[in-house]
Amino acid sequence: MENAKNKSFVGKLTESRNFGLVLGLIVLLLVAAVITPSMYSLNSIISMLQNNAVYGLLAIGEMMVIITAGIDISIGATLSLVGVVCCRLMAENPGVPGVVWVLLALVLGALCGAFNGLIVGYFKMVPMIATLGTMYIFRGFSFLFSGGQWWFPHQFTEGYQAFATLRIFGVVPSILVILVVVFILAALFLGYTSRGRRIYAIGTNKESAQIAGIKEEKVTFLAMTLCGMLAGLSGMLYTANYATCSYGIGEGYEMTAIAICILGGVSITGGKGKVDGVIIGFLMMAVITYFISLLPGLSVWSDAIQGAIIIAAVALNKFTERSAEKRALKERSALI
């Protein structure tokens, strides 16, 4: 049957996006290797991943929101708020074990996300505007709580820092282990649980979702809460990783997270996107930023390059979509 052949062709094409990304990644790595060979020591690769890990966490959360056809630009502010709260309480109560702060971060982050979920899911606010407002609010509270203060390494307890920097088996920092665990859990959640699949369902067709008995409000609320939770976790891990904190951390991180999602093939109109794509997007972004930071004088270029990458990625998505449409029309033409 002719149809079967066509389908496998389309199937190949959808796979080729990831393929293209991997190819791009390899090219990038090669170029980087030629220009700065020092990049390829185990240590530098690990530190590259370690310093970018929070972007990965943020991107996974952002991805869930984008799949519902929404967007959350308050995650940088959530990161800051949670980071500041954790640091301040930690500095004031050095005796408390580190795991408490992780839990606190998760809960606080989830609360921030839940607030977003409430006004977007239940009060039907436009996600962009709603999270713009909460971004202000969270960032403001972050400052209030910090009192404009900075925290420095000597104030950080070992138990706190261990969640980011402790080397498991003497090699892998714990923040990366956490990142990998989050990747796996997210993949499981999005691929293998009904709640996860419902996130895709409302993103791909809201009306069908309603008929299938899926409550759009609830799913949006869940996705935004999870996103906030991951942002909260990143806040705690960020401060633990660098052992410094101020209310200004995480500014513009939401943009990087969105960029990673788009690079990873998450459709901004909802319904499409996978964890493996986001992982590749994350790796690409990590290599690019690290590469830039290695070259002297190039660090001022990082923002411009990131912006250009996002535009290129979305434009690329648009063009593949258009050519797929054209191909579909051609197939239909054969039947006329």
Place this chain on the structure above:
Amino acid sequence: MSDYILELKDVVKTFGGVTALNGVQFQLKQGEIHALMGENGAGKSTFIKVITGVHQPDSGMMLLEGEKITLRSTEDSAKLGIAAIYQHVTAFPDLSVTENIFMGQEIKNKLGIYNWKLMTKRAKELIEPLSKNIDVSKPMSTLSVAQQQLVEIAKALSRDARILIMDEPTASLSRRECEELYQITERLRDDGVSIIFITHKFEDMYRLATRVTVFRDSQYIGAWDVDKISNQKLIAAMVGRELTQMYPEKSAKIGDVVLKVNDISKEGYFKNVSFDVRKGEILALTGLVGAGRTEVCQNIFGIMTPDAGSFELEGQTVQIKSPIDALKYGIGLLPEDRQTQGLINELPIYQNVSSADMGKFVKGGKLDVSAEEQKAIELCQKIQLKAKDISAPPSSLSGGNQQKVVFAKLLNCDLKVLILDEPTKGIDVGAKYSIYEIMNELTANGYAIIMVSSEMPEVLGMADRIVVMRNGRVAGQFEAEGTTQEMILEASLKQEEGREN
């Protein structure tokens, strides 16, 4: 204990101020195929949503095997073995066939983790008997409409449905696909499933159903045994009056050719379409839904541009690249979907009316609002618009009056050719009549009209000439005089078998 497996009594459902169902009743016998018929907007779709628990009725009773039930959600109805296949296939296009089948009733292990393997296996088992050509791991969007419908049937079967509702499943299927669907439907009935089959096509009803219920204007009209009611009577029940009185007399004189469409093609939509329309003439463009009629109109109006072919306007070849060009040449389109394409629901009527040609109201760089209002009032009075005043928003009007606003908008431009895409869709019978009157008056004033319509009586009652399209090509042209429904139907359906491979 009861003759009927499903019975509904006095069901009322309103949305905001609009009554979608007004005290309807319905009886379904065990193991029968029961046709439910009625025009667009008769309330059939809402009715199904009530049965499946998507909407809760405002009042009324629903009895399953004689026992009163209350459905709070689709989950409830699914548990009772009620499943529906909706008119617009309500799939999740980005999700796989397997997932579409199991959405809402996933197979999970104790931890709540999906068992994809088992689901895929089950999906294959369900799909196999229906079609051999569907790969359950592919996204739904890669399937044809007919295949998607089969997936929906598989979905219903996976829920052990006892009652299956099919909402116009044959609307966009080829004849051969229809025949396959008929056979599957009959097989289901023989397996003991009771089926409500909603359709526009009499053919479906005669082929499958033993009983038929008719709704009209949100109300229950009656139920009959299929072999005991004449075609004529059934149509009368659906439209509310005898066919003969439905169309006003024509008075227009037909003149020279105004617009000539020469051999236009558009990849994926239609090929080699040619026809012409004359001054004072109504040319009907008919055929099945999906035959490419709307797309032809959109090409003439410049929404899309054809890959090949040309347009001739009063003997001159013209290039139409956008609606701006089309309006400039005097070609106007009354779009099929007036809510999204024809009206701006939030803006006042007069702004809607002036929207397609605002240039004439500009005075010194400023829009002259009182001139706008004056012109709009003049036009709306001509077509007898019923509204509070000219600044009311179209959302406050009935369907028929909304359509009149779109008419007024076209009349505000200086046009020669009017393309009317399903001008009476979703409009109640009385308002339809006044739309026909407007059309006749326009032709009398020298407009050439191209009317796209799926309703056979309308085509025969209004048109001077008829172009039938089938699967993206012109399948036949008829003079209205002496043409019968059968001739048109035959042209729009014939030799479908040839193209399947």
Place this chain on the structure above:
Amino acid sequence: MSENKNTAPARDLTVKQGFKLSKFLVSWEMVLVYILLLINLVLMATRTNLYFSGGTVQSIIQSGMDVCPLVLGMILILMLGDIDVSVAATMIFASMATGLCCQAGMPAIVGVLAGLVAGGLCGAFNGFFVAYVGMPAVIVTIATSMLFRGIVKIVLDVNVLKVFPSFYVTIAWSNIAGIPLALILFLVMSAGFIFLLQKSKFGRQLYIIGNNATCAQYSGIDVKKTKLIVFILMGVMCGVASIFFVGRMGGSVSSTMGTGYEMTAIAICVLGGVSTNGGKGKVYGSVIATLIMAFLTYTLGLLEVDANSRKIVTGFILIIAVLIPNVNRQLIANLKLKFIYKGNKNVEALNIKTAEEVKALRAAIAELQKDSTVSDADKSAKIKKNEEKIVSLQKKCKEQTAAWLEEQREDERKAKERFAAK
């Protein structure tokens, strides 16, 4: 249905409803005016000396004016249903263009033009991707805000541009006859925008596109071109904003300045009643909102609320301003239905009907009391009769409601049992 026949007389469709003061007084724009007055009163009462000392009000207004050109441009963007978060970056980009020209010793006019053109180009870049490539405006402008600011960073690094035309500072800091020059310019520009948006054909096209872009296309409006023009206009307004902004900063600019201005501009527009879904809003609402924001910021400053806490206020204002229009009658009716009538529409209908009848009877009573033609005895008898009717109606309604709700509970219980078993 038969009144559709030709014999029907022409309907009077003229707009009968003229200007209604009561309606005007509660319109959103007027509410904004009240808020503005309230803030002023609070300020006046708490800091009397300061308020009446020379220059305070002027400096408050001046402090809020640097964002005003962005607000005006943003109204058009939001009107289309799009958004532009790159405006702050574009503004800095334009400032840089002017600054570089002036630094190179070119005449002031060239510098100003360079700024406007640079802004326009940035806008055209955004507009191209949004209108012609069809990418979502949010994403495009997020990316371009990084891009534009990134370019400024590359060019300027950590340097500060300090050579600007001298009138920049004049615009931002001086008064004419006691009125801030910036305010005068703002009002003049606003008048231009009011004409553009509310009186011209172009503005009408924006409303149409914002409400229904598909319909706009079918009405022969070039949607893509219009979008591009609006984005370019926004870019040029960023160039204008750079004049106000640089002046405000005392004639200097660096790559890190002006962050967050895009958010302030959007917040002001939303507060001013411009819908983020497109197609709704007026210019003067946002003009008042600009002043409110200026006074609010200043007042909070006086109350020793720091800049960052003001962000919280801005954020809440943004959210509340969007939520208020959502809290309308329909929502209240829905909530009532859900909680008071337990989702039972029969009960709702009955209660509404009863309430109406009671209201009618009460009106009749009031009428009777005023009526002097009827004797007192008659009057009281009739009133009594009506009152009895009210009581009986209400009682009936209550009983029926209770019965229906009981029935519903029974149904639900049964349903639960049934579905629990399966």
